[in-house]
Amino acid sequence: MAKVLVTGANRGIGFSLCQLLKARGDDVIATCRRSTPELHQLGVEVLDGVDVTSDKSINLVAEKLRGQMLDLLVNNAGVLTQESLQDLDFAAIQRQIETNAYGPLRVTHKLLPNLKSGAKVALITSRMGSIADNTSGGMYGYRMSKAALNAAGKSLAHDLAPRGIAVAILHPGYVSTEMTGGHGSVRPQEAARDLLQRIEELSLDTSGTFWHASGQILPW
Numbered sequence: 001m002a003k004v005l006v007t008g009a010n011r012g013i014g015f016s017l018c019q020l021l022k023a024r025g026d027d028v029i030a031t032c033r034r035s036t037p038e039l040h041q042l043g044v045e046v047l048d049g050v051d052v053t054s055d056k057s058i059n060l061v062a063e064k065l066r067g068q069m070l071d072l073l074v075n076n077a078g079v080l081t082q083e084s085l086q087d088l089d090f091a092a093i094q095r096q097i098e099t100n101a102y103g104p105l106r107v108t109h110k111l112l113p114n115l116k117s118g119a120k121v122a123l124i125t126s127r128m129g130s131i132a133d134n135t136s137g138g139m140y141g142y143r144m145s146k147a148a149l150n151a152a153g154k155s156l157a158h159d160l161a162p163r164g165i166a167v168a169i170l171h172p173g174y175v176s177t178e179m180t181g182g183h184g185s186v187r188p189q190e191a192a193r194d195l196l197q198r199i200e201e202l203s204l205d206t207s208g209t210f211w212h213a214s215g216q217i218l219p220w
Contacts, residue, residue, distance in 0.1 A: 002027070002071035002072055003026070003069065003071050003072075004026050004027070004071060005029040005111070006021070006028065006029070006031070006074040006076055007050070007103075008031075009044075009076070010032035010035055012188050013191050013195070015038070015039060015188070017195065018044050020189075021044075028042075028044035029065070030046050031077075032046070032050060032077075033048065033051055034049075035048035047064065052075075052099060052102075052104070052107055053095075058107055061110070061111075066113075068114060069115075069116040070114045070116065073115065074122045074199075075104035075108065077099065077103055077104075078099060078124065079100065083138065083141055100142070100148075101146075105152045108121055115163070117165070118165070120166050120167070120168065120199060121156060121165060122195070123150075124195070125149050125153070125169055125170060125210075128142055129148075129150045130210070131147060131220060132220060133218065153169040157208025161204060164204065166204050166206070167207050168198060168199055168202045169211065170195055171211065171212050172194070173186040173190075173212065174186060194213035194214060194215075
């Protein structure tokens with residue numbers, strides 16, 4: 001039985017990940033800003049009021065987990081807004097960078113003492129963070145934040161390798177969630193299943209690779 005922590009666990013991909021992890025017998029810690037009855041009904045340990053943009057908030061999580069060792073940390077919490085060059089909202093862009101890029105790095109850093117040798121760290125990113133794959137422009141905050149997250153993931157892969165910790169940088173696909181306004185070609189349950197398969201296959205040899213949940217290696 002693995003011990004797993006998932007951020008952004010109250011809905012969408014995060015909730016589906018918790019469902020699958022619990023169903024396979026893992027010990028799941030689900031963190032979120034606002035919990036739901038559905039999340040509590042899964043029978044996982046729920047830590048709500050957790051804001052990945054806040055040092056104080058993540059320090060409290062680290063204190064609560066003092067002495068507990070994790071086999072897997074899934075940095076899933078994220079936000080998305082849409083900006084065009086003609087309609088830039090710099091406050092929204094900053095919020096996305098704080099949540100999508102700084103947040104996973106903050107959580108991983110604060111929980112380093114909880115990651116056992118041989119543990120895995122998964123960063124749920126987006127192919128919209130790919131510079132080579134950007135063929136349509138726009139979405140400034142989301143693209144910038146995910147590109148920054150990808151860069152952080154590559155550095156984490158190098159820095160955590162001496163401890164035997166592998167890092168997965170994972171695009172879940174175009175998932176139909178509240179974040180995407182219900183649009184998308186992949187259901188959260190399908191995305192979660194594929195993501196867990198990629199995490200299971202992850203090794204130190206493939207650490208730091210930018211993957212599609214389907215298994216395709218994506219361009220930076």
